[in-house]
Amino acid sequence: TVSRCGMVYTEPRSLGVDVLLHSWLESLPPSIGAAMRATLQHHFDLYVPGTLYFLRRYLAEPVPTVDNQLVRSMFNILDTFFEPFVEREDRDPPTAERVAALASDLPALFMFSMVWSVCASVNEEGRKRLDAFLRTEMSSLGFSQPFPDAGYVYDYCWSAPLGADEGAARSWTPWMETVEPYEYPAKAEFAELIIPTKDSVRYKFLARRLILNHSYVLMSGPTGTGKTVNIQQMLSSEMPEKWTPISLTFSAQTSAN
Structure with a gap:
């Protein structure tokens, strides 16, 4: 649809989610290099389309959403982890060690962000089914940082131990152990x-x-x-x-x- 002021409106279903990914990847800070962008693209292609299809085909949402909205929410959460790597005049640029640590954490941060966006809009029964679906997908596709077997994927945060130094190794930590x-x-x-x-x-x-x-x-x-x-x-x-x-x-x- 073309409006009278010359703006083009497209149905979200016609637009798709891949264009959102490509636009978002271009907006990332320079320290998020080509290798990390390729990792994000790879995990997006592996997990997001299948999860969205499963959600729309089998699950119910108390508040209806559209795919673009959920994917944009995932990018917003990921951006919170990338913000310290945005170059600003009032702080030093990120060190090579911090960039390497981010690259190591990236698969888990991607999955955490997807759980709390693409997988977060369903009801309680839907969360149980999405938990089983995601665990099956991660196992079959060889995800490198899987969730612990106990509980649901919603029960964990990718975090360093409480009180640890900023550079401490991170792992899947139960929420109540982060406070x-x-x-x-x-x-x-x-x-x-x-x-x-x-x-x-x-x-x-x-x-x-x-x-x-x-x-x-x-x-x-x-x-x-x-x-x-x-x-x-x-x-x-x-x-x-x-x-x-x-x-x-x-x-x-x-x-x-």
Whole structure:
């Protein structure tokens, strides 16, 4: 469709996802060299089209999405891992050791980002089926950094051990092992207690990374699951000082004006 102002509109299905990949690869910082871009292209071709087909053919989404939207979300998450390698005047360029470490981590970072984008929009039953599908695909295609056998692929983060140095080796780590053990405040009121759970840890991790990299985040889910309180806690006490939260409340009576 060509609009009256000369813009060309294309159906997402007609556009496909490969053009998004090629455009995104061109936008990566120079330190993400040809070899790493080839690795990203290779893993994308191996896993993304088949996973999207499986999702559309067999699974249900509480909130409908389109393929381009899910793939763009995957790139947004990957960009949070590549941001430290963007050359800026206020910091030194990445060292060869850091670039080599990123290249080593790249397959796992790709799979982590795909799990929390392409595979994240389905319901609980869909996640179980996607877990089995992904494990079968990774095994048959020889994925180099597979998930642990226990639990689901959604239960792990690619992370160094808690408290380790920045250059420490990374591995698939259960979410609750990426945060300090919870200590009950001695004088806190019961209503003020926010006890970390696997869900709150992983969703705050993703939201924080995306926000710090200037990506928009929309968190949806059933009523009463702690979305608002966890986001408020993250924005008020877990962000750098230069970030100031502004809260706006909307209801069924809120108008466009």
